[in-house]
Amino acid sequence: MTDTTSLPCDPGPDDPLVNFQGKTPYDDYVHASVLSSLQQPLTNDPNEMPFLVTTQVMELWLTLLVHEWRAAQDALVKDDHECAMEALRRSITAHHALNDSIRPIARMTPAQFNGFREAFGAASGFQSAKYRQMEFLLGHKSRSLMNPQRADPTAYAELEELLNQPSLYDSTLAYLHRRGLPVPEHVLERDVTAPYEADPDVEEVWRQIYAGPQKDPLLDLGEALTDIAELVLRWRGDHLLATRRAMGAKSGSGGSSGVAWLEDRAARSVFPELWTVRGRV
Numbered sequence: 001m002t003d004t005t006s007l008p009c010d011p012g013p014d015d016p017l018v019n020f021q022g023k024t025p026y027d028d029y030v031h032a033s034v035l036s037s038l039q040q041p042l043t044n045d046p047n048e049m050p051f052l053v054t055t056q057v058m059e060l061w062l063t064l065l066v067h068e069w070r071a072a073q074d075a076l077v078k079d080d081h082e083c084a085m086e087a088l089r090r091s092i093t094a095h096h097a098l099n100d101s102i103r104p105i106a107r108m109t110p111a112q113f114n115g116f117r118e119a120f121g122a123a124s125g126f127q128s129a130k131y132r133q134m135e136f137l138l139g140h141k142s143r144s145l146m147n148p149q150r151a152d153p154t155a156y157a158e159l160e161e162l163l164n165q166p167s168l169y170d171s172t173l174a175y176l177h178r179r180g181l182p183v184p185e186h187v188l189e190r191d192v193t194a195p196y197e198a199d200p201d202v203e204e205v206w207r208q209i210y211a212g213p214q215k216d217p218l219l220d221l222g223e224a225l226t227d228i229a230e231l232v233l234r235w236r237g238d239h240l241l242a243t244r245r246a247m248g249a250k251s252g253s254g255g256s257s258g259v260a261w262l263e264d265r266a267a268r269s270v271f272p273e274l275w276t277v278r279g280r281v
């Protein structure tokens, strides 16, 4: 019979290291102790912790998405197609993880949500600076939606930088132009602080790509962007459904009309010509 009381105390040559001065190298690198100190629920309600952790996890995925889209954009500016595609592909897997991460809170009943809703007062995901950065990179620019960050100079400056820069889509169109496609001057010179609006000439550019050879790397780029657009629309749809389940037509903690406001937001197209072109090929 195995003696379970005499497990080896001293590590052998094949065992992991266990003696460290101070914190483990893992904690130095991952800051796990900092991360796990950040869950500070305001109630004892059992549904609050899943809500808080899910929100924090989503913030981390948003951080990664913004990082990857900026990397993709930098690569496009340098005409480095492969590097841009790698960043976009990494962002697509991260976006799947973002979308999956809503699961722990996607089916809350109104009574469950009410159990802790009062405690967080006027807090709302609408005030997420990282989400706003993500939207700006998609081309959904809005100076007024930066206002929640007005009293936070660092967060405001980061948003202002992205507001004034071309979006990921603007950079894509400039890249297509350099690759010889007829992206019109008025699109290349557009006011990048304004929301991107669909343009028939851009649709024609994508039509030429989509009607051409199916192994064209530019078509791969179009499909990667379409994957991203679809994942963004799915996130918005899933968030909207979770909201509808948890609070019906009540107004939002952030002061909006709630579901009605989110429905309008969810209806906005992402990279619009990549969708409309499909009716023309």
Ligand code: HEM
Binding pocket: 051, 054, 055, 058, 059, 105, 106, 108, 123, 124, 125, 126, 127, 128, 131, 239, 242, 243, 244, 246, 247, 251, 252, 253, 254, 255, 256, 257, 258, 259, 261, 262, 265
């Ligand atoms: C079931 C739980 C949730 C409910 C009931 C809910 C509800 C709402 C509501 C009503 C709004 C509209 C703004 C307002 O008046 O507050 C909103 C916006 C938003 N929520 Fe949530 N939310 C939930 C979970 C989350 C989570 C986990 C995140 C992750 C970060 C999140 C991120 C956002 C974002 C980014 C917006 C702004 C969307 C935009 O600007 O278009 N929400 N939410």
